[in-house]
Amino acid sequence: MAITGASNTVPAPLRQLLATNYVDFLADGNGWAQQYLPDLMAQEAEVFGNRTISGFLSQVGAEEAMTADQVVWSEQGRLHLSYTGVTTSAAGGGTIEVTKDCDGLSIAAGKHGVRIGDMVLMSDTNSTIRGYVTAAPDSDATVTIKTYNGKTFANAGFADSAGADTVTVLVFGSEYAKGQTGRVGAVKPGFKSFSNKPIIIKDKYEISGSDASQIGWVEVSGEEGQNGYLWYLKAEGDTRARFSDYLEMAMIESEKSVEVSSANGVQTALGQDTAGTEGLFSALEARGNATSGITGVNAATDLAEFDSMLAEFDKNGSIEENMMFVNRATSLAMDDMLASMNSYGAGGTSYGVFDNSEDMALNLGFSGFRRGSYDFYKSDWKYLNDKATRGGLKDNVSNIRGVVIPAGVSSVYDQSLGKNLKRPFLHVRYRASQTDDRKLKTWTTGSVGAATSDLDAMEVHYLSERCLVVQGANNFMLMS
Numbered sequence: 001m002a003i004t005g006a007s008n009t010v011p012a013p014l015r016q017l018l019a020t021n022y023v024d025f026l027a028d029g030n031g032w033a034q035q036y037l038p039d040l041m042a043q044e045a046e047v048f049g050n051r052t053i054s055g056f057l058s059q060v061g062a063e064e065a066m067t068a069d070q071v072v073w074s075e076q077g078r079l080h081l082s083y084t085g086v087t088t089s090a091a092g093g094g095t096i097e098v099t100k101d102c103d104g105l106s107i108a109a110g111k112h113g114v115r116i117g118d119m120v121l122m123s124d125t126n127s128t129i130r131g132y133v134t135a136a137p138d139s140d141a142t143v144t145i146k147t148y149n150g151k152t153f154a155n156a157g158f159a160d161s162a163g164a165d166t167v168t169v170l171v172f173g174s175e176y177a178k179g180q181t182g183r184v185g186a187v188k189p190g191f192k193s194f195s196n197k198p199i200i201i202k203d204k205y206e207i208s209g210s211d212a213s214q215i216g217w218v219e220v221s222g223e224e225g226q227n228g229y230l231w232y233l234k235a236e237g238d239t240r241a242r243f244s245d246y247l248e249m250a251m252i253e254s255e256k257s258v259e260v261s262s263a264n265g266v267q268t269a270l271g272q273d274t275a276g277t278e279g280l281f282s283a284l285e286a287r288g289n290a291t292s293g294i295t296g297v298n299a300a301t302d303l304a305e306f307d308s309m310l311a312e313f314d315k316n317g318s319i320e321e322n323m324m325f326v327n328r329a330t331s332l333a334m335d336d337m338l339a340s341m342n343s344y345g346a347g348g349t350s351y352g353v354f355d356n357s358e359d360m361a362l363n364l365g366f367s368g369f370r371r372g373s374y375d376f377y378k379s380d381w382k383y384l385n386d387k388a389t390r391g392g393l394k395d396n397v398s399n400i401r402g403v404v405i406p407a408g409v410s411s412v413y414d415q416s417l418g419k420n421l422k423r424p425f426l427h428v429r430y431r432a433s434q435t436d437d438r439k440l441k442t443w444t445t446g447s448v449g450a451a452t453s454d455l456d457a458m459e460v461h462y463l464s465e466r467c468l469v470v471q472g473a474n475n476f477m478l479m480s
Contacts (some may be wrong), residue, residue, distance in 0.1 A: 004114040043219045053383045054248040060323060060405050061426035063439065070197040070430050071469060077190030078102060081113040086164045087153045093131060093146035094153035096169060107140040113187040114171060120145060121170040127157030132175065167375060185276040188467045196264040198431055198467040199277045201250055205239040205460040207232040207352050212448050212458055223409035236460055243462045246472065251468040254279035261393050263417070277467045280426070281400060287473035290480055303371060309404070309477055310372050317475040319406035326402030326479065327384035334378060338366045425475065
């Protein structure tokens with residue numbers, strides 16, 4: 001049986017005054033031209049429940065003040081030396097032109113860490129062989145390696161000079177003869193530097209002095225605690241709640257614009273000061289991991305997809321505790337997947353809570369599970385479910401279904417403060433000083449209430465200047 005979603009007559013706020021903004025006693029348009037007054041239910045019905053979606057960042061991150069126009073941080077590089085390169089054959093070994101590091105990032109000629117005297121492990125899809133580095137010029141990407149078993153690369157299973165092969169090279173130690181001189185050159189620690197800039201977010205609510213002095217017909221209430229018969233109390237509270245949601249949505253969805261010379265470019269058109277900021281999804285698409293295997297459309301029936309996620313986590317930080325924020329379809333798919341792992345679940349008697357009795361409600365959901373050495377805690381993310389936010393987008397192919405966020409803190413070098421600090425993987429930086437705190441500013445202007453100008457209206461202004469810092473994005477997983 002198909003389910004058809006209901007629609008509200010006026011589902012969203014309007015900027016202009018229309019008949020749909022007010023209570024009409026009769027649908028036939030007679031209005032007050034009737035003999036009897038209707039029975040008016042004074043209180044406004046809250047048909048959408050709690051309409052706000054904010055709260056995600058408060059659960060997984062923190063907030064911290066800054067006084068600069070940008071935040072710059074550095075993240076540790078890999079400790080061990082592992083590269084990919086292209087081989088050519090030679091007697092008793094061969095040469096490898098080192099091209100990329102283990103993360104797939106291109107490296108310049110001579111910028112790798114392989115040195116003369118290193119013992120290396122080389123492998124492709126067919127074979128693995130050990131070798132000894134005899135030449136590693138500083139100005140060249142080509143490394144000469146002799147195999148310990150005397151085989152050429154071609155005899156060892158790699159391609160010969162007629163057909164180059166891509167191999168992985170791992171340094172696992174070094175060997176020197178008696179009386180031989182020491183190391184030539186030194187390996188310097190590598191790090192990656194990232195930056196982000198805050199954006200200024202604004203909103204405003206306005207009502208004329210005449211409208212502010214009117215008594216409404218319906219008693220209103222809202223998420224911000226406003227109540228009474230004055231409509232502007234409701235409208236101002238809704239504006240404030242919507243702005244609070246914008247603060248979080250902007251940190252999740254924002255993207256930096258690309259520097260272009262064309263007049264059609266966003267950064268060219270808006271200027272450097274309005275060139276965007278890196279939000280959560282943008283950071284994970286650029287620097288994080290992604291999986292499309294666990295979806296609400298094709299629900300996983302085993303843990304194979306999670307095992308592939310664990311393999312990615314093992315390659316990176318191996319953070320044991322992870323929080324999963326997913327949409328409803330993905331959450332239910334995970335519940336079904338976990339229930340199928342229970343041998344007593346076929347009859348539906350021990351689904352979720354394993355001591356269910358006939359007098360208690362059956363728990364058909366899971367809040368978390370452990371796989372290998374990793375703990376996953378699952379939570380529904382309202383932002384991905386609500387029809388007025390991402391839950392209403394029509395792109396079912398590339399739409400985001402959830403994120404996996406590591407718990408705990410990471411240690412990074414803050415270039416502004418000049419020292420190592422421990423911070424949550426996700427945290428919001430906002431502009432603030434002793435003079436002005438721009439975390440969340442609000443002020444009122446006009447002649448209503450405390451008069452500040454000759455404007456016969458009340459204007460409530462909202463402002464914030466902030467950005468999101470995503471540290472260690474390689475430990476995150478974007479579920480799309």
